[in-house]
Amino acid sequence: MYDPIAEGLTRGWRHIDASTLTTDQTFDTDVVIIGTGAGGGIAAELLTQAGFKVLMLEHGALYSSSDFRQQERWAYPQLYQDGAGRKTKDQAISILQGRTVGGSTTVNWTTSIRTPANTLKYWEQQFGLDFASSGALEPFLDLATGRLNISEWALTPNHNNGALQRGCQALGWQYTVIHRNVKGCANTGYCGMGCPLNAKQSMLVTTIPVALDGGATLISRVSARELVWRGNQIQELWAVPVDAQFQTDPRLKIRIRARHYVLAGGAINSPALLLRSKVPDPSGRLGKHTYLHPSVISGALFAEAVNGHQGAPQSIYSDQFVWPEAAQAGFKLEVPPLHPVLMASKLTGMAEAHADLMRQFNHLQVMIALLRDGFHPEAQGGAVQLDSDGEPQLDYPLTDYLWDGVRRAYLAMAELQFAAGAAAVLPVHDDAQMYRSWSQAKAAIAELPLQRYRATLASAHVMGGCNMSADPATGVVDSFGRHQQLKNLTVCDGSILPSSLGANPQLTIYALSWRICTELIKKLSV
Amino acid sequence: MQRRQFIMLGLGAGVGLSLGLTLYPVLQSSTQQRSDAATLVLDALLPALLQGALPAEAAAQQAALRRSRDAVLQFLPFLPRRQQAELQQLFLLLQQRLGQLALLGHWLSLNEMPLQSRLQLLSSWRDSYLDTLQQAYHGLRELLYGAYYGQPQHWPALKYQPLEFNPYV
Numbered sequence: 001m002y003d004p005i006a007e008g009l010t011r012g013w014r015h016i017d018a019s020t021l022t023t024d025q026t027f028d029t030d031v032v033i034i035g036t037g038a039g040g041g042i043a044a045e046l047l048t049q050a051g052f053k054v055l056m057l058e059h060g061a062l063y064s065s066s067d068f069r070q071q072e073r074w075a076y077p078q079l080y081q082d083g084a085g086r087k088t089k090d091q092a093i094s095i096l097q098g099r100t101v102g103g104s105t106t107v108n109w110t111t112s113i114r115t116p117a118n119t120l121k122y123w124e125q126q127f128g129l130d131f132a133s134s135g136a137l138e139p140f141l142d143l144a145t146g147r148l149n150i151s152e153w154a155l156t157p158n159h160n161n162g163a164l165q166r167g168c169q170a171l172g173w174q175y176t177v178i179h180r181n182v183k184g185c186a187n188t189g190y191c192g193m194g195c196p197l198n199a200k201q202s203m204l205v206t207t208i209p210v211a212l213d214g215g216a217t218l219i220s221r222v223s224a225r226e227l228v229w230r231g232n233q234i235q236e237l238w239a240v241p242v243d244a245q246f247q248t249d250p251r252l253k254i255r256i257r258a259r260h261y262v263l264a265g266g267a268i269n270s271p272a273l274l275l276r277s278k279v280p281d282p283s284g285r286l287g288k289h290t291y292l293h294p295s296v297i298s299g300a301l302f303a304e305a306v307n308g309h310q311g312a313p314q315s316i317y318s319d320q321f322v323w324p325e326a327a328q329a330g331f332k333l334e335v336p337p338l339h340p341v342l343m344a345s346k347l348t349g350m351a352e353a354h355a356d357l358m359r360q361f362n363h364l365q366v367m368i369a370l371l372r373d374g375f376h377p378e379a380q381g382g383a384v385q386l387d388s389d390g391e392p393q394l395d396y397p398l399t400d401y402l403w404d405g406v407r408r409a410y411l412a413m414a415e416l417q418f419a420a421g422a423a424a425v426l427p428v429h430d431d432a433q434m435y436r437s438w439s440q441a442k443a444a445i446a447e448l449p450l451q452r453y454r455a456t457l458a459s460a461h462v463m464g465g466c467n468m469s470a471d472p473a474t475g476v477v478d479s480f481g482r483h484q485q486l487k488n489l490t491v492c493d494g495s496i497l498p499s500s501l502g503a504n505p506q507l508t509i510y511a512l513s514w515r516i517c518t519e520l521i522k523k524l525s526v
Numbered sequence: 527m528q529r530r531q532f533i534m535l536g537l538g539a540g541v542g543l544s545l546g547l548t549l550y551p552v553l554q555s556s557t558q559q560r561s562d563a564a565t566l567v568l569d570a571l572l573p574a575l576l577q578g579a580l581p582a583e584a585a586a587q588q589a590a591l592r593r594s595r596d597a598v599l600q601f602l603p604f605l606p607r608r609q610q611a612e613l614q615q616l617f618l619l620l621q622q623r624l625g626q627l628a629l630l631g632h633w634l635s636l637n638e639m640p641l642q643s644r645l646q647l648l649s650s651w652r653d654s655y656l657d658t659l660q661q662a663y664h665g666l667r668e669l670l671y672g673a674y675y676g677q678p679q680h681w682p683a684l685k686y687q688p689l690e691f692n693p694y695v
Contacts, residue, residue, distance in 0.1 A: 001691075069694045073597065073676035083604030085668075091661045094668075188689055196691035245603040309688065340686055344675035345668040351645055355578030358675065361684040387608045430652060453652075453660040 004198060004209055005064030013212040015062060018222035018241035018254065025254045029055040029217075030524070032237060032258040034224045034273065037103020038509040039493035040264030041203025042144070044211035046517040047262075052524065054216040055256065056208070059242060059269070060100035062220040064204070068194030072341035075193035077245075079107050086268075088382065089395040092452035093294055094346075096460040097266060099246065100194075101220055102204030104266070105506060108460070109191050109313040109337065110180040110200055112150040113503040114141050115511070118323055122375055127498045128470030129479050137511055140518075144510035148181040148201040155187055158311025160335045163302070163365045165316045167416035173320040180312065181506070189310045192337055223248045225390070227261065227277040232487045234261050248389075260488050260524060263466075264513070267291075267495040271384040271465035272392035274476075280485040285467055286476050287384035290394055291500035292459035293370040296331070296406050297346060298413035299357075300365045300422035301434070307362050308338030321412055322372060322502050329379060329405025331369040332502060333413065338366055346456050348430050357426075367417065369409030374464065374499030376401055381500075384465055394462075403450040406457075410448070414441040428456040461505050466495040481516035492516045555618055563617040564602075568595045568670070574644035575670050579683070590680060597673035609665075616662050 009015060030052040033040045040056065048054045063078065076084035081097040088095065098104035120132035131137045144150070157165055157177075168175035185199040198205045212218060219239075225248070226238045239254040263270050271287035279286070318333040336342070340361065347357055357364075373379040382396030410427045417425045418438040425441050426434045429448055435441035448454075469475020472484040477496055483489040492513040494505055501508055555563075572591050573580070580587045602610055624639075651663035674680055678694075681687070 066692065069692050070688050070690055071676070071678070071694045072672075074694055076672075077601060077604040082606055082609075083601060085605050085609070090657065091665060190689070190691075247603070247607065309686065339688075340675035340681065340684060341672045344671040350575055350648060350667070352578035354671070355576070358579065359683055361686055387606070389607050391606050391608065393606075393608070453657075453664060 001065065002198065003064050003066045004205055005062065006066055008209055008212055011213075014215070014217040015212070016217070016219045017062070018219050018239075019243060019249070021241055021252060021254070024252050027055055027217075027254070027256045029053045029256065029258045031055070031260045031262060032057065032256050033262040033264055034237070035103060035264035035266060035269070035493060036101050036203060036208060036218070037098065037264060037266060037493060038105050038203065038506050039513040040262070041102065041105065041207040042510055042513040043262050043264060043492055043517045044216055045207035046514065046521065048211040048214035048216045050521040050525070054211060055258070056211065056216060056218045057222050057224055057239065057256075058101050058218065058220045059223050059246065059265075060098070060220065062101045062218065063194065065194070065196050065198050068196050070190045070193055070196060072193065072339050075107070076341065079194055089385065089393045090452060092398065092457060093292060093396060094458040095268075095292065095394070095462060096458070097268070097462060101208060101218065102202045105202035106194055106204045107192050108202075108506060110182055111314045111317070111334070111504040112145070112148070112179045112181050112507040115508040116322075116502050119499065119501050119503070123468075123498050127468065127474060129468055129498070130470075131479075137515065140511035140514040141507060143514055144507060148206060148510065149183045150179050150181045150507065152177050153180050153312055153315045155312070155315075157315040158189070158308065159304070159306040160308035160338060160365055161312070161314065161316040163300070163306070163417065163420040163422070164318065164333060164335055164367060167420035168318050168320070170419040171416060173318055173416070175316055175318045175320075178315050178317060180315070185312065187311050189313060189337055191313050192339070219254070221246070222254060224265070224273050225276060227273065227279065227489070229277065229279060229486055232485060234486055234488050237261065260490065260520070262520075263489065263491045264493040266493055267462040267465050267497075268384055268392050268394055270491060270493055270495040272386060274466070275384065275386055276390050279483075281476070282485070283469075283473055283475060285474065287465050289374070289381040289467060289498075290384055290396070290465040291374045291381045291463040291497070292396060293461040293463075293500050294373065294398070294402060295371070295458050295460070296369045296409040296413070297428035297456055297458065298367045298369075298410060298417060299347065299426040299428060300367070300417035300420075301360055301424045301426075302363050302365055302421060303423055305362050306338075306365045308335070308364065308366060313337035321369075321408070327376065328408065329376070329402055330372040330502060331405055331409045331412070332372070333416070334368050334370065336366060336368055338364060346428060346458065348428055348432070348456065365417065365420075365422065367413045368458075369413055370461070371402060371405045371409065372500055372502040373402065378402070381464055398452055406450055406455055407445060407448065410445045411442060414438065414445060430454045461494070461500070463494045463497040463500050463505060466491045467498040468496045469498065480519040481512070490516060490520055555614075560614045560618065563621040564599060564614065565595065567617045567620050568598055570639065570644060571648070571666065572670055572674070574641045574648070575667065576674055577641060577645075579674065579680070590674070590677075593677050593679065594670065594674040597676060598669055601669070601673065613665070616666075
């Protein structure tokens with residue numbers, strides 16, 4: 001099977017696996033890009049094509065379609081941050097983030113949604129970012145849409161998504177057919193373990209190969225530890241290799257001197273590098289206001305087989321409840337792909353009860369409700385902190401405002417699942433049971449104690465921590481990702497978002513990064 | 527409250543309070559001690575958590591338990607060092623506390639504790655007022671179930687039949 005990464009390496013791509021290095025190294029380059037996900041990938045292609053000498057750094061490994069195994073026991077430790085075991089500091093919310101070349105774009109579920117107009121309006125009101133009134137982001141959303149072949153999914157949704165669609169139709173609720181960044185997708189359902197067919201138009205198979213063909217260098221299995229700065233300039237970056245389990249291995253030092261530094265490590269790791277580097281933070285917002293779209297889960301049993309592991313993982317969403325008129329936490333309704341490890345670890349119960357549920361695996365339909373955080377005084381997100389190893393952990397408070405959203409989300413999902421024909425619904429909460437009717441579920445959900453650990457919560461979208469703002473007093477970077485204090489530092493990843501989006505973030509990050517790098521190229525070309 | 531319930535609650539609370547205080551046991555322990563403690567605790571908890579899921583035949587059951595325990599041990603090094611230390615501390619404290627109970631004559635060893643008592647221990651953590659115990663319950667539960675259901679040998683009961691483009695070896 002065609003493997004663009006293997007072929008590129010054969011053609012002579014410059015790739016260094018830092019774990020194989022045996023002596024200290026020094027690199028000089030025009031631009032170093034820290035992170036190869038949605039932001040770093042776009043930056044690598046544009047900057048290389050503009051003629052700059054580019055060096056890409058990635059904590060994870062360079063894997064390709066020939067390496068991807070369609071098993072969670074391989075994919076989670078090899079492709080995800082902390083083996084897919086990343087959690088908030090209090091361990092109340094699981095966080096799925098990619099950690100491999102291509103970042104989360106290598107393992108995401110391909111959902112591509114333009115930045116919601118309401119979100120842009122909020123940014124304009126609160127942070128003076130004029131995307132809503134100027135339309136300045138629109139051309140870049142169009143460019144990314146074209147570059148990554150984003151289009152409406154034309155095939156019939158799988159049964160997991162089909163239930164969401166059917167429930168919306170029965171209740172008269174809004175729903176949308178999802179746009180996906182795929183080309184030649186065989187509708188198999190393994191997006192979360194790395195696309196085995198190179199159909200997903202991730203950074204791994206699009207922009208990064210173009211950058212490498214253009215002469216860029218990629219160092220994988222390397223951890224950026226500290227930016228050394230003086231005055232308003234970064235002078236160099238210190239990094240170390242990582243070991244086979246992706247733990248930092250400080251047996252040697254890698255020094256990188258660049259004319260410009262592009263930070264694209266994601267909304268937890270980017271702020272962590274800046275915190276380790278003790279960069280100026282006059283706004284006090286560095287590593288703060290980190291958003292998660294905390295997600296609530298509801299399972300349902302159907303008489304017919306659902307087989308939620310087969311087919312495009314996400315092809316339908318509902319925005320019926322994302323923008324409520326009342327001052328309540330809105331939530332987006334989607335479904336996740338269903339594979340055994342993800343399901344077994346998230347479903348509640350133990351022993352016989354858990355085993356009984358797992359035996360009905362192929363008849364389980366599962367929905368998630370993604371809470372839109374960041375738009376209310378009681379949803380101001382979390383804070384990235386450093387542990388004694390200098391590694392990040394996210395302290396994320398769950399407020400009454402969010403818990404109210406959790407209860408309404410459980411109710412909406414149960415109502416929808418029964419409307420779609422479910423025989424029983426199980427809100428994924430330690431005190432919930434399998435409910436056989438909507439009225440029974442409604443009464444029970446109203447009484448569920450809403451507190452951390454009882455409700456299973458997860459996140460696949462981390463946003464904020466280096467937020468954009470027109471005013472340096474309320475942001476870490478400006479609308480072009482330029483750090484407000486360090487003049488040769490640009491941030492372009494999910495960390496620059498001033499709130500959550502109320503939508504899956506990859507397309508917004510592509511577009512913002514495209515705009516940021518277009519401006520950066522102008523500056524560096526002078 | 528029954529005497530056994532009281533013991534289980536005391537065991538849970540003791541572990542929970544110790545977890546909140548110090549990493550002393552981890553710092554003082556050898557690699558071998560940590561590995562032994564992890565193996566002991568996993569071997570005790572897996573058969574309880576997996577009741578109803580394990581194959582009935584004895585040899586197949588032992589193989590499934592061994593696979594799951596090995597999968598947990600192989601996965602642990604991918605967690606942040608901070609989380610690894612917390613888990614090692616939990617394993618060591620559980621081993622020590624259970625050793626004390628054995629000395630008092632309640633059980634000769636953890637493996638002699640009835641499966642229901644082991645589940646009762648986990649339930650007491652889940653329902654504890656201590657965050658550390660609730661975290662221990664959820665953390666262990668996710669690890670152990672993830673390890674068991676990550677193995678293809680355990681999928682026939684689920685009728686899960688994934689495609690395989692690249693064989694896992």
